Amino acid sequence: MKSGFRQSMAWLHTWVGLLVSWLLYFIFLTGTLGYFDSEIDQWMSPETPVFQVDGRQVIPVASKFLLENAQKSDRWRIYLPVTRSSSYLWISYQKNKGKRHSATLNPYTGEKLVKRSTAGGQTLYKMHYRLRYLPRKIAYYIVGICTMFMLLALVTGVVVHKKIFKDFFTFRRGKKPSSWLDGHNALSVMSLPFHFMITLSGLLMLLYTLMPLVINAHYGFEKDARTQFFNDYFPRGEASEPTGVSAEMLSLEILYDKAQQLVGKDNIISFSITAVNDVNAQAKFNLIHKKPSDSEASIVLNAITGELISKNLQEKGSKSFYHILLALHEGLFANTSLRWLYFLSGILGTGMIASGMILWTVKRRNKAKKNGGGNLGYRMTEGINVASIIGLPIAIGAYFLANRLLPLDIAERAAWEINCLFIVWGLMTIHGILRAIFKSADNAWVEQLNLAAAVFLLIPLISTITAPKNLFTSLVETNWVFISIEIISLLVAFSCLFLARYLAKLFRFELVNDLGTKPTVVPREHN
Template sequence: MAWLHTWTGLVVGWVLFFMFVTGTAGYFHYEITRWMEPERPLVEALPTAERAQMISLALDQLEQRAPNAANWDITLPHYSPLSRGWQDFSIRWEDLPEPGHDHGARGNATLNPLTGEHLESTPVRATGGGELLYEMHYRLHYMDLLLAYYLVGICTLLMFMAIITGVITHKKIFKDFFTFRPGKGQRSWLDAHNVISVMALPFFIMITYSGLVFFDTTYMPTSMAVLYGPDRESRDQYFDDLYAQNHDHQAARRPQAPLSEMLASADAAWGEGQVKSLLIQQDTGEAPRVEISRIDVNELRWYDGEKQVFNADTGEALPSAPYGTPTSRTRQVITALHEGRFAGPWLRWLYFAAGLLGCAMIATGLVLWTVKRRKQHELPGTGSINMRLIEALNVATIAGLPLGVAGYFWANRLLPVDIAERANWEANVLFLLWGEAFLYACFRDIRKAWVEILWLAAAAFALIPLLNLLTTDKHLGLTLPAGEWVLAGFDLSMLGLGIAFGWMAIKVRRRWLANERKANPTTHPARMEKSA
């Protein structure tokens, strides 16, 4: 069991570290995108008008733009706690599908609330933003999508098992939790690894299991393929059945009944200003419906918001159908836990902290692996070629990948605004820095490489607020007094990360110096665990 735990941990450790770093950043992907689009005005004045007038203008536009749509959606301007930002007045639609298809073409437009005309948003630089960083978490990069999904799946499964086997291996897990012996080399690394793992254990079990559930029928297609069929149509049919979806619609048209009464009913139930959007849809053989949705709330069931449904012809109130099926609701809750989309600010920071603990657990596990074997090879960086490679990969990943992420933000500010493939180049910078860190660690004294790359990462993060000051007008001097916490929070978090990396660099350097002073490499005979 100990043997399985060690190896599964090492083989996938580097990929998992990448997934944890990018996934942890993903908990703030809206905020990161906001920072990476500095052209957007500081105070986004949201144009608004009288509600009934806006809805009428939107319906005019929909009749004109989407005469053959399966559904019409009108979003009123509002603040959404789910996307932590303002939503403009906009329309969306989906055309009726061509024969043999489930979905038709989709369209959307942001509208001027006063005239109903298309409203151009502020032009921003081409950037992958927080979105791209978050996508790397499960799609990796430079890679065929399906291959990436399988790689990610294998690593996730191995981590899921590493956690379970880890719990079984550490029989004294609760005693270990209260045990920390600093400055004792290997013993300290093991203690740190144990403490971190136990602290966020429920989070790690939840995050790995729910990660698998996202791609459940991709990883375990047997039941679906046998009982529905292996082809694409069968797969679509399966998901329609699972989510109780119906694709047989009539073209959406302007409601006959007065909307004002429906809106009044929603206002009476929820209070003023709580209406988020209107959906107009007609299932074949049924009456046309108007679904009025309430502004989302920070709840686990965010996907199933409050609604009032009306007959679009008569204005009569209709019962609102429950979302999906019991199984699909279970699945939604599991994936909602993973994404934390429902989390308010405090819970979001807790998610972020748990994600960082995940990075720390994997990093300490990787370091522990080399420290444990170094006894046989004496000094760091003097062992076999394999050992040297593993150590270089550890430095490159644990210190070099964060450096790459900082580089991703630097590239956003420094790359010329008009170069081709700009968003791609931001990502290329991340991977180039990671690669260079690896090459550097291969040819440099490994102890020096650790300290130097950690310092470089510290500087790269800590200087981001300064870079921001020099390249944009959205710097701390303006964002702090204005109370723009999304932008200010980003700069301050980068400063915090810089300090954390600087602290690590100091700690690691002291450690090496202390070891060198001892000069005589002491050998501890006790191996931690005998292989099972």
């Protein structure tokens, strides 16, 4: 190991970072896109209108639908079209915990809305913790271990700096390893609080899956130990069960009005009725997340008499800390400007990871060039770097294109959109590694950047041809969701094109320099 605390931490930072950077890059990028999951959902079902309605107006429509379709069910759930994350009236009903039926409705007319089968923004963002094609538990462990490494990389990254504040304002342009180092520092420090918050809360998301042993110490190792702890710690106020004695419930309108009196107007996002038309009937109202501490807020009413049964508006102690961190991670409470800030912080984090990956290779580049392009390990690293940093965005672009291009009536359409993402990513990985091994990763960088430019240029174009909405109609209707997504695609396309040309010039210049057998001073590296 290295002598000195800071040197050994720099060593640890380098290797811990490199080991998980590829998966972390995937987690950060898909997670960041998740801050606009509902907006991506909208873009991916272009023929379906979206609604923002006063919740109270929708209740008669929901009520009518349930009376016509769900009289025999004992459990109803109603999501109101009142926030960005719910743009339709969504109703589900089930009987005896059997199959759950659901319907997406036009909140004005009660007509069923037709949606194309799409994985949407939801599946895209869920992959950042659930991954894909893996059993749930294994995926959680892999993501958990990566997150743990991320925390370690963050802490060691901070302690290696003697003067983190001064370093932040340092930028040595045009000196390769130093410029990359300064860039990496700038990206990291600019949103350091966000990085810590997102990493720590990411661990808390999977808390008891990753570390069940403290529970086991108190509750034993039996199978239901966890359930016992959860019942003690998160008492759900068990959903009421039907007794078989029927009774007449208050109408949904009256129940909704009573709830609104207790929690204020325009605060309810969804509600559920358990033991429908039974003496045990209860109505539980969930509140819109308007601040981080709202995440579990709800009230429960007796659906026969309208009396308040329980009220849970503020958590206490460790639970308050826990739920506030989870809420900060998800950012459901964030308004549009805060949401953009979240998105920007996420992009900075993604950039931090990418620049760290590049830094590792740039530092070893001179040495690698001296012995004909470096050993297999170095070449593989370079290849995989290209395949993640540029290959993954290409794959995500392909996912967006697949949404527009796959025939609407194929089976498992939503799953095939995701398969397209991974097939393209696989191809990019093969391309990157083969290029790096047999020629040089430099070629892979330029080629994949050009491809990325093409893919992201195609997104608005293909969308214009195939979808009822396109950039021009969106501009006329000022549909910001479509405008933003398609303009950002164009921006990404032109940035990639610019970068590809810049890198091509740079690599040619380097080649000329190297042929000139100019003696270069190899900087002494610590790590």
